[in-house]
Amino acid sequence: MLNTRLSRFTGGLFAPHRKSDIGETADRLRRDGIDILAWADPFAPDRSLPKNFRKALHAEIEGGAPEHYTVPVGSLELRQALARKLESQNGIIADPSRNIVVTPGADSGLLMCMMALLNPGDEVLVPEPGFPAAFSNCEILGAVPVPLKMTAESGYQLDFDELERAVTPMTKMVFIAHPNNPTGTVFRKSVLQELARFVVKHDLLLLCDQAFEDHIFDGIEFVSPAALPGMADRTVTVFSFSKGYGLSGFRVAYIHACAEIMDVFYGNVTTVCGATSSLAQRLALAALEDEEVLTSYYRKLEYRRNLLFDTLSTVPGVRMQRSESGILSWIDVSDLGTSAEVVDHLLRTAKVLVNDGTAYGPHGAGHLRLVHGCILDDDRAAEVFQRIRTSLLQLPVRGLATATAS
Structure with missing residues (x-):
């Protein structure tokens, strides 16, 4: 049944x-x-919820704006603000009408990405310990997650000997959570540069979950893989307002990808995710404008x-x-x-x-x-x-x- x-x-x-x-x-x-x-x-x-966020919500409700849908891909005003954020903070150049879609949370966004990119039998290299949804989404879609061990001794950085041994003709994608969930570690720039070479060499896609990107400690440099040479068209990145801004209950995330991939997301976001809450999108916009x-x-x-x-x-x-x-x-x-x-x-x-x-x-x-x-x-x-x-x-x-x- x-x-x-x-x-x-x-x-x-x-x-x-x-x-x-x-x-x-x-x-x-x-x-x-x-x-x-x-x-x-x-x-x-x-x-x-900070007081100024509460004030922004109250003002939006009183203004009557949030009681209707935005366009399913997210309000243009929010996508324009996200494009500015991506350029200033991530080094990613994005057209708000071609490279960004807003989703009701990163979980549904990740599932939509994998649905669009994977066919049954495709193999996905998943460094682990890693985010459980990377494994379960593959299994739900008929793809094959291939776990790759990371160790405390390496600081939970990627082992490229492991990656090379794991590649087969069925390998389609590498998935990383960066910073890593569950270890909280940050992949170093040199590691990500090597990952970019690996992805290009084997003609793969990279799906990068950056839900935890907003707070990086100890002066560690944070690099978005999509900003590296040769990776803009091979990387799909999922971002979230839940972890850094503490807005988990409002369910706002966003995805960046090249236009060829984004066109499929635009065509399927209504079916897979539905439009993100209009009120939550207004709060996300207020969060981006908050400097404190x-x-x-x-x-x-x-x-x-x-x-x-x-x-x-x-x-x-x-x-x-x-x-x-x-x-x-x-x-x-x-x-x-x-x-x-x-x-x-x-x-x-x-x-x-x-x-x-x-x-x-x-x-x-x-x-x-x-x-x-x-x-x-x-x-x-x-x-x-x-x-x-x-x-x-x-x-x-x-x-x-x-x-x-x-």
Whole structure:
């Protein structure tokens, strides 16, 4: 009866799900007093919309503009502002009427991109730990995701020996999240230049998810692959207002691509995504015009990632690197148990839900993804981080416990 490509992704109606983004899991856990650090939603669950954003929304509602559709590809005013942003911040030259489409969130945008670019049997190289939708979208569309291991020792940078070994005549695309979800690491310019050479050499496409691009720490240079020589026509980039601006609930994202690819997006956006909320688009425009919000959020998120690192990195059996971007931290707990065991332990004893690393590919096993950008108040976040530390300290370190016993 069901489409077999979709039916293996169940929604928790007949079997329990721990994933916070499945069914009603998050609502149920919050009712039970659980703090959720597993949802990549800045400052959730607290009210955090800046006052000037609230004023902009109120003015739009009073003006009566948002009660009707914009054109399905997004309002021209917003696309013009996005073209200015792409040039000034990403080094990408874009015609607002030929190279940009606005979508209701990056998830639907990514799916539309993959639907337009992939045929059944096409292979997609996916460095992992990596974004789960890169794998599941391929499977839904009948394409084949090919996981490629990245390691902590390399700083979760791409391994081009791995990429070369993985290429076959069926390889069509490379997918990257940049900065990476879940590790929070940023691909260096030299790595992206090598990736560009690889993509051109093998006549491939690059799909780049830049949802977390707005906050890059430690002075690391951030480079958009589409701005590199030879990549403008081979790269499709998905951007979002959810992570950097904290506007997850408004569901506004946008895609940049060359006109030949964009023409297909323009022809299918109504069918696949539908028009993005008119009110949300007006808020996105106000966000682009705000000169303070990204700066204030940067300071807050930089403090928060340092706070988490300082709280957990000294726990015996925990290995982690300081997050290089945004709201995500990646933690190796393999010396304390399987990642599923540690997630369950934290849920029981700390009343906190974090992500099991196995959701991010085979090499995510033994790791946790923790959204350090959740919760608005820093003091309350610190208290939650301390609960996690106390809980982890209860777990014996594998190997150390055996050696002590002998």
